[in-house]
Amino acid sequence: MRVLILGIDGYIGWPLSLHLLERGHEISGMDSFYTRKRVKEVHS
Known part of the structure; x- marks a missing residue:
């Protein structure tokens, strides 16, 4: 099955994508990386 994960x-x-890949699904993902950018800004 082909699966699109938003917020991958x-x-x-992330764990959902690993779980589905282990079961043979085809994964596509999208993410804005907003949280990652905010964490980087706060810890700078």
């Missing part, structure tokens, strides 16, 4: 770099998206 997030808390749920």
Whole structure:
């Protein structure tokens, strides 16, 4: 099955993508990386 995961770099998206890949699904993902950018700004 082909699956699109929105927020693939997030808390749920990343483990979900690994889980689905292990089961042979084809994964596509989108993410804005907004949280990653905010964390980088705060810790700079």
